[in-house]
Amino acid sequence: MAIAAPNRDADRTVALGHGARPDPGEAPTVFMTKTPGQARSEPELLTHREPELEEGYGDDDFDDEDKGPTEEELRAMRKKKIWRRVRRTIYVAAALMFIGPVLAFFITYQLVDVDNPEDVARNQAKVVTLLYNNGEEMSKVAGSxxxxxxxxxxxxxxxxxxxxxxxxxxxxxxxxxxxIGGIMRAVWSNATGGGGGGSTISQQYIKQASGDDDPTLSRKWVEVVKAYKMNKTYDKKYIITAYLNTVYFGRGAYGIAAAAKAYYGIDDLKQVTRPQAALLAGMIQTPAKSKLPEYQKKRYEYVSGRMVVNGWMSDQERSSAAFPTPLEAQAGKTASLTGPRAKIPFLVLEELEDLGFDDARLKQNGYKITTTIDPRAQQVMEDSVAQVMQGQPANMHMGMVAVDPKTGGIIAYYPGSDPNGTNWANIKQEPGSSFKPFDLVGLLKLGKGLQEMYDSTPKSFGGSKVVKNASKPSCGECTVATAMKESLNVVFSDMVYHDVKPAGVAEAAKEAGITSDLSKALDLNIAIGGGQTLVSAREMATAYATFASGGVRRPSHLVAKVEYPDGGAAWEASAEPSYAEALAFDPNNPDTNSKIARNVTESLLPIPKSSKIECAKDRPCAGKTGTHQYTNPQGVETADNAKAWMVGYTPQVSAAAALSAENGAPLKAADGKTVYGSGLPGKAWQKFMNAYLADAPKENFPRFVPIGEPEKPTQSSVPKPTTTDNVPPPVTTTDPQPPVTTTTTETDDPNPSATTTRTKPKPTTTDIPLPGNN
Structure with missing residues (x-):
């Protein structure tokens, strides 16, 4: 039996680990017998107090242990601990990154289904409705x-x-x-400013089946899972067949069979050649561009090149094959609009394609499209042209466009009376003197104004053909204001040659809203709207609308908004950044910008009245006529005109009327007389403006603040009552024959009294190229 220890703590308990039982009294703790060989006693309980040691006892023995780890060791321990935590976090995150997507993929796989081609085809056949700007229905675009x-x-x-x-x-x-490689390449391409979606054919089918093209991660995720499920469910031959039966190729063609017919008139696909197949396949990427020849060639080169790389076409076959030029595109099917309005739906659809709403997307969603066309303005324009052109030769055609200066919306569009004929409102042609306001813009930007003086005496510029005026000027030294009213060719040629320069005119036209390429028109002919200066009636109405709005440029457009069938907004012009207004002529100074536009308007205000096509009720109207001279097939200039224009505006509306003849023939009215700008186009413009504005309030232009020198008295005593605008173009000739003199009459006055003489000089060296005004 063990010896009992003194009782130091009345509350001490018996050591339960050795089988003892607690004593209800104050009995001492009892220890079990030591195991043989045991060196020391069992440890005492936690409540046991160690004997107090004498001061200084054992100091030498425990010094080193009391110091503990060094600072360096502690830092190492902390780093090890931190790194252990980071490592564990990475392990957990990696596990979640792997397990999470796999689990999400499995769940999504169970939930999604793949649409069959018949269902997809039905979804692609929804009807699209076009509306006028007042909500009335214009037309329906049929399903596919x-x-x-x-x-x-x-x-x-x-x-x-x-x-x-x-x-x-x-x-x-x-x-x-x-x-995965394609997706990563697409991510990199987009991150570095490139393009490309990285979608496989299976993913593209899923996309067109759903009609969802939003660039969201969730949409892409579902698309990938569906594509995977489709490939696990169906044989590849059925997938590619479903794709080729439903994919859109442009030209209203859904599916490869319809595409072969639309592009090449082929009914049997076995007749499609490899080069033709390459072009057709190339149109899938961006069907909206399928009408552009340059895009067709670019895509053909790419696809045929990839076919060679993959062994599906020999390099020799590719290099020897001619470009497979498609047939001319035919218009798609729309509801039965006739006459001048028949082309409007197709113009609207073309604009929608440029906005990203191609035929496939439109019919997938069955959108409602509100156009900018005002049904009353459209009817007024059609009636005006019909009345003026009644009884006139059938080979002459009017193109006319009206634009709202406050929005840029096209409120009326007259492309011609033949729904299957040329769009005369959008054809590029020489504007003649109606381009002179852009000369003036260039001058005003230099700080020179309407009272700037120029000599109107006929002269040659840089060795060009002698430029003469269309009729006898009322002044020798003329102000720019007088030169604009009388359409003096010499003054504007002088202005452009010495001050503005051809590039300055092109720049001013672009700033106003001209979108045609003027890079080939950078010679003196641009001063009088000849040579390679080619623009459309729509562009001119848009550019003059910039003058009407005080120098604020707004892109002209036909689409006001796109809505889902339930009325939800899909797109709206008023919220589109690319449709936003801009200061045209001086983006940094609104005051100067508005002054330039107002000075142009001041120069154009007298012209409608002097040309006898003024607006009714003394309504302020500004405008400019223009003609382009006719050159016969033998290259001889004649007294006739090939083009005749009238462009003008009020603060409420800008309208342009352009008259031309088939095959570039001369303009001859029913009475056999030459047509000028103030004639048929001017009369149509006048009728439209007066009828459309009949009940509109009279709006005045802002206060006129002249730019440049103060007003000077003119040297003219009797101003001419009419505007002259038929332009004898500056021409450089290499003809070694002696000078030839011809006399022609060029004036908007139906009873001209003035004649001018043109002289063809011997060839000279020029410092500005002046090609013929053809």
């Missing part, structure tokens, strides 16, 4: 079922499949529905 052929796998030749693989997904036969 009429031109669709649902093919079977054996109906599609390998050449066509290979071309599509080369264009869109050359790993189609081996991938699982998505291509």
């Amino acid at each position: 079922g009429a031109n669709r052929v649902m093919l079977k796998p054996e109906d599609i030749p390998d050449d066509i499949k290979h071309a599509v693989y080369a264009a869109e997904d050359d790993t189609f036969e081996t991938n699982s529905g998505f291509d």
